[in-house]
Amino acid sequence: MIVRKSMAELEKMRAAGLLVWKILEEMRGMVQEGVSTYDLEVKAERMMQDAGAKSAFKGYSTASAGKFPSVLCTSVNEEIVHGMPSPTKILKKGDIVSIDTGVQLHGYFGDSAITVAVGEISAEAQKLMDVTRESLELAIEKARPGNRLFDICGAVERHVVSNGFSIVREFVGHGIGTQLHEEPQVPNYVDRRGENPRLKEGMVLAIEPMVNAGKPGSRVKADKWTAVTEDGKASAHFEHTVAITANGPWVLTRP
Numbered sequence: 001m002i003v004r005k006s007m008a009e010l011e012k013m014r015a016a017g018l019l020v021w022k023i024l025e026e027m028r029g030m031v032q033e034g035v036s037t038y039d040l041e042v043k044a045e046r047m048m049q050d051a052g053a054k055s056a057f058k059g060y061s062t063a064s065a066g067k068f069p070s071v072l073c074t075s076v077n078e079e080i081v082h083g084m085p086s087p088t089k090i091l092k093k094g095d096i097v098s099i100d101t102g103v104q105l106h107g108y109f110g111d112s113a114i115t116v117a118v119g120e121i122s123a124e125a126q127k128l129m130d131v132t133r134e135s136l137e138l139a140i141e142k143a144r145p146g147n148r149l150f151d152i153c154g155a156v157e158r159h160v161v162s163n164g165f166s167i168v169r170e171f172v173g174h175g176i177g178t179q180l181h182e183e184p185q186v187p188n189y190v191d192r193r194g195e196n197p198r199l200k201e202g203m204v205l206a207i208e209p210m211v212n213a214g215k216p217g218s219r220v221k222a223d224k225w226t227a228v229t230e231d232g233k234a235s236a237h238f239e240h241t242v243a244i245t246a247n248g249p250w251v252l253t254r255p
């Protein structure tokens with residue numbers, strides 16, 4: 001069942017969303033050569049504590065991997081998602097780093113991700129980031145009452161494929177609210193085996209394209225969390241938490 005939220009609930013999700021935005025903007029400002037992904041983690045965790053929020057990720061547990069140890073996922077270059085911050089992972093010029101974070105505030109979750117360049121990057125890495133971000137914006141435009149889920153999925157897929165990149169299929173977006181992961185799943189491609197519900201006011205979706213420069217294949221490393229591209233080429237990730245309202249899409253994770 002897809003849980004729809006009242007306007008009062010959306011206002012609470014807005015507060016969570018804006019905190020996530022503020023943290024990611026701080027992270028964007030910190031990213032530079034010589035900074036470790038753990039430096040980012042420490043700052044982000046402090047910001048959550050100062051705001052009275054809980055991390056949505058730290059302690060999040062799956063049967064196969066156990067508990068996630070961090071408030072951020074930091075995924076560098078060929079890492080797609082779920083990279084773990086580490087003092088020994090030092091950012092260097094030419095890297096791209098995807099930073100994904102989520103909080104729980106007053107019972108409601110916000111979830112967002114950005115990919116940031118470290119100094120000068122290759123033209124291909126820049127195009128990968130641009131196309132991924134654009135595909136998210138095109139999908140957000142489809143988050144309107146009366147459309148269907150596949151309108152969102154298809155908007156991402158068309159833009160990515162027409163630009164010669166490929167879509168990660170093993171990880172998908174999701175409904176969000178009092179749970180980090182609610183129904184429906186939001187694939188970044190049209191999955192004809194899946195459901196195609198009509199979008200209604202009060203639904204809230206975390207839309208999160210993960211796009212590979214090379215082939216779509218991924219694998220999870222021995223640490224049980226970090227997903228990387230099979231071919232070793234770069235991957236980018238952008239995400240917003242988006243409410244479907246009578247006035248159109250309301251991106252809760254940006255001002």
Ligand code: MG
Binds near residue numbers: 100101102111112208
């Ligand atoms: Mg996320």
Ligand code: MG
Binds near residue numbers: 111112173174208239
């Ligand atoms: Mg998410």
